[in-house]
Amino acid sequence: MAPVKISYVVSFSSQDPKYPAENLLSEDGIQPWLGCPKDRRRQLSVELQLERASPIGYVDIGNHGCAFLQIEVGRSSWPRDQPYLTLVPTVTLMTPADSKLDQNRCGVRMFKESDFSELTVGQKWDRVRLTCSQPFSPCSRFGLSFIRLRTPQEQEPDPPRPPLDAVVPNSFVPTVRLTLSIPRRSREEEQLRSCLWKLEGAAWSPAHLSRSAQMVLLAARNQALRPRAGTSALEDHLELPAEGEGGPAEPGSALDVPAAPPSTCRQ
Known part of the structure; x- marks a missing residue:
């Protein structure tokens, strides 16, 4: 002005x-x-x-x-x-x-x-x-x-936007990497998980499946990921729980998925 x-x-x-x-x-x-x-x-x-x-x-x-x-x-x-x-x-x-x-x-x-x-x-x-x-x-x-x-009031220019190829801070790399690496679950994987829940009536979430059942589920996931690039990034983030049933998975890990309602697990 x-x-x-x-x-x-x-x-x-x-x-x-x-x-x-x-x-x-x-x-x-x-x-x-x-x-x-x-x-x-x-x-x-x-x-x-x-x-x-x-x-x-x-x-x-x-x-x-x-x-x-x-x-x-x-x-x-x-x-x-x-x-x-x-x-x-x-x-x-x-x-x-x-x-x-x-x-x-x-x-x-x-x-x-x-x-x-x-x-x-x-x-x-x-x-x-x-x-x-x-x-x-x-x-x-x-x-x-x-x-x-x-004179009229001058408008302040908009702040410059960061370039699309800007370096992502280290604290955000694991989250972005994990999010981009996990593919959508296939229909076959959902059917396999349903069968495993039926076979192990006591298990009401993937975290409570036996180690053998979790190995089967992991093999199915690897089979689905094989055609895509970047499978090593996913495998680095997947950890199996300790031997035995009932071992809780780490919060935020790849196997920590929302629990299914008990009514859908026991038939």
Whole structure:
């Protein structure tokens, strides 16, 4: 959100010699721009030249007795008869009641891109025209205290993504290796496991099968893995439990599979 500097005043419809339009170039905003006391028109306009063509993201306006305000933008390269584009449609700065009572004259209005006309967003402009009016109080002096322009907020770039062939940390290698090495169980393996459960009625999970039954199951798995590459990675992770029934398998080992319900094991 860099500030957009105003270089000079291109033109104005009216000004008070004590409060000229050049006061809008001041950054302190102490002295306002007011219309000429002898001018009975209730509308003022001023055209400002920006230091360089820039996109406009924010506009801050200091009011000094105006009831309505409109902001337009253009380019110095345009022909004189080409109309400017509306940046901010006419907005209310003072209510009719406040205008007649001459109160709440010096408010501040801040506009952002969502308040701008679609055609002007994202484009670069080097001319700004302000048109203000006060139709409710025919005797009061009015004008603007200041105008501040800023560019849109820059979006932060997305963080770079790691390449697909990035090295995987050591702590994740065993898990990825095991997950990628184990194939889907074949229908024959499921049928074999079902037969082993029927033969050993006391066993209700693969961890409680006898060592002989587990050797048969392992041989069937190796047979299913033989056509695929990487069988050595799987065999390195498969460990048989100690001799005898009832030996629990290590948590997370290749033989630690979810237990089947007792009703499906005993028939």
